[in-house]
Amino acid sequence: MTTEFQRPNIFAMTGYTPGEQSADPATIKLNTNENPYPPSPQVFDALQQFDAAHLRRYPNPTASDFRLAAAKLHGVAPEQIIATRGGDELLRLILTTFVDPGDSVAVAEPSYSLYPVLTAIQGGQLFDLGLTSDWRLAPDFVDRANKARCKVAFIVNPHAPSGALMDEASLRTIAEAFNGLILIDEAYVDFVSNAGHDLTQFAVKADNVVLLRTLSKGYGLAGLRFGYGIGHARLIEPMLTKTRDSYNLDAISQSLAVAAIQDQGYIEETRRQVIEARLELQVALGALGFEVAPSHANFVLATVPRSGPSALSIYQALKSKQILVRYFDQDRLRDKLRITVGTPEEQHQLIKALREILQRD
DSSP states (O other): OOOTTHHHHHHHHHOOOOOOOOTTTTSEOOOOOOOOSSSHHHHHHHHHOOGGGGGGGOOOOOOOOHHHHHHHHHTTGOOOOOOOOHHHHHHHHEEEHHHHEEEEEEEESSSOTTTHHHHHHOEEEEEEEEEEETTOOOOTHHHHHTTTEEEEEEEEEOOTTTTTOOOOOHHHHHHHHHSSEEEEEOGGGGSSSTOOOHHHHHHHHHSSSEEESSSSSSTTTTTTTTEEEEEEEHHHHHIIIIOOTOOOOOHHHHHHHHHHHHHHEEEEEEEEHHHHHHHHHHHHHTTTTEEEEOOOOSSEEEEEOOOSOOOOHHHHHHHTTTTOBBOOOTTTTTTTTEOOOOHHEEEHHHHHHHHHHHHHH
């Protein structure tokens, strides 16, 4: 196929590579950070009760029912909420609304691999700020970003792929000193051990911060593709009324998302189970000689034992046993595996397979 019609930046870029998706139901999937538990029973009820006759009409253009429910949950105003097609649409909106082609966008690599892709699509320049040895932002983060005239900084918190968490005080200091807009990607915030961690009021009062939330992880709805942003109304308004796709969220998705976000009791229970399973996974991997970074997400980043097979070899061996984990062929990650927290039985099968691969008793 001819490439002459592509924009030069599109022709030159590399697209996003998603995690493997197996069609075999026997495969244990611990590679894409999906919730091991199904969504709330209220989601199933809403799906069964949905009247398909409504599909002849366009859905609510701004997902107002969901925005009202999310605003009530977070104690903010509906105009401080935007609902999007997954968190990824919010990332794209941030770039298309606030970044001109040629502008610099700050990230701290390694991080979510969609950030560079969306930046390249927009024609922006990626500015890698790097991370310290314990996966923290470097002390000169803001100075370097400002000198590079970065328009936007993407900060994933808890960090992916390490699971490290930055506190509000640190983020507030960064926001006050940074000359651009900060998107704090909170895709995994529902699994933070500290139940008091909440950046919502900080975000809506700041004039350069937007929080990204998603129903894909904590709510067990990765297949629904529903996310939302929280921020000052002056930041939300242009995305909501100008750059957002028309009717970006279908009627079924909106109905199920409202049902999910209203059942906080169920979310809190599954959150508790995932946090407990995460600790058990960390302990079990440590007993096998892995070094496991402290995590506040629904995954752990494990450095493989020095005296055993490589991370790539272990990944391939697990795959041959129908267990998928994530291996990243990039700097700082080639000796590591990212492993999603699973059900107790899935984690039992994983540890059993690792003992066989490592030839441990």
